[in-house]
Amino acid sequence: MLTKVIEQAKIDRFARWMGHAERIVIVAHVAPDGDAIGSSLGLWHFLNSQDKVANVIVPNAFPDFLRWMPGSKDVLLYDRYKEFADKLIVEAEIICCLDFNALSRIDAMADAIKAAKGKKILVDHHLYPEDFCDITISHPNISSTSELVFRLICRMGYFNEITKEGAECIYTGMMTDTGGFTYNSNNREIYFIISELLSKGIDKDDIYRKVYNTYSESRLRLMGYVLSNMQVYPDYHSALISLTKNEQGRFNYIRGDSEGFVNIPL
Structure with missing residues (x-):
């Protein structure tokens, strides 16, 4: 109930x-x-x-x-x-x-x-x-x-x-x-x-x-790129990821390709 x-x-x-x-x-x-x-x-x-x-x-x-x-x-x-x-x-x-x-x-x-x-x-x-x-x-x-x-x-x-x-x-x-x-x-x-x-x-x-297991090759490579540039701040228990429009263009970005990225550093 x-x-x-x-x-x-x-x-x-x-x-x-x-x-x-x-x-x-x-x-x-x-x-x-x-x-x-x-x-x-x-x-x-x-x-x-x-x-x-x-x-x-x-x-x-x-x-x-x-x-x-x-x-x-x-x-x-x-x-x-x-x-x-x-x-x-x-x-x-x-x-x-x-x-x-x-x-x-x-x-x-x-x-x-x-x-x-x-x-x-x-x-x-x-x-x-x-x-x-x-x-x-x-x-x-x-x-x-x-x-x-x-x-x-x-x-x-x-x-x-x-x-x-x-x-x-x-x-x-x-x-x-x-x-x-x-x-x-x-x-x-x-x-x-x-x-x-x-x-x-x-x-x-x-x-x-x-939802989660139908990623394109471009999305997977984009995810790897974003994570490879992740900055970690141990003293603040924090992490920072970023993604520019120019970087998106390098990976054939389509709407939704970065969905969920923000949660990965959690």
Whole structure:
């Protein structure tokens, strides 16, 4: 069993919104990572199961190693389709803000989201959330926004409506935001959630392979180069890695090639 982390009043309010809404937009932060895309698509799949017209909009492109995720081809990139995205945002009855705590984290989308008349809900696990939504579900003690999305769906009574595809997305978000469950993942409830996601038919080993074991030769060589230049400061228990645009160019860099590098010195 899961503890009731999210306040019941907030869950009930969002459920009422959802019951009366048809058009819903989901937005996530700039340079979306596994949790941003995983939580967004996890919620998107659920809303589709409820016959809602839902769209995921992110400020810019996400890493190629996340493009296997079910529904990823339907994610709208704001920097490429601004006019169409702005229309969807204006028309949205509900806007779900996932995995960011401030409007500045959605870059060029900020003005459109701020001006939108639709009801707004924030679901996030970062510290110090700004007050820009009607409902704020913020729990920094939770490992990932994807976990919060799972909890929200279940607390509304819709566990049975989570599809295999939605479960794959939620699991991916939980996995990537904990480094494959190697940090920030000692809460035993995380593993209860994993068991529930497994009951949906996901193959967690295959998901791990797709995310972590499908690197290109260029990415591997880039990683080696970055680590070979790492500076360590023992007195401060710290390390520093850097990567310039010129250096990226030497290794045929594509978006996402440096994803996760920042965690290696940990």
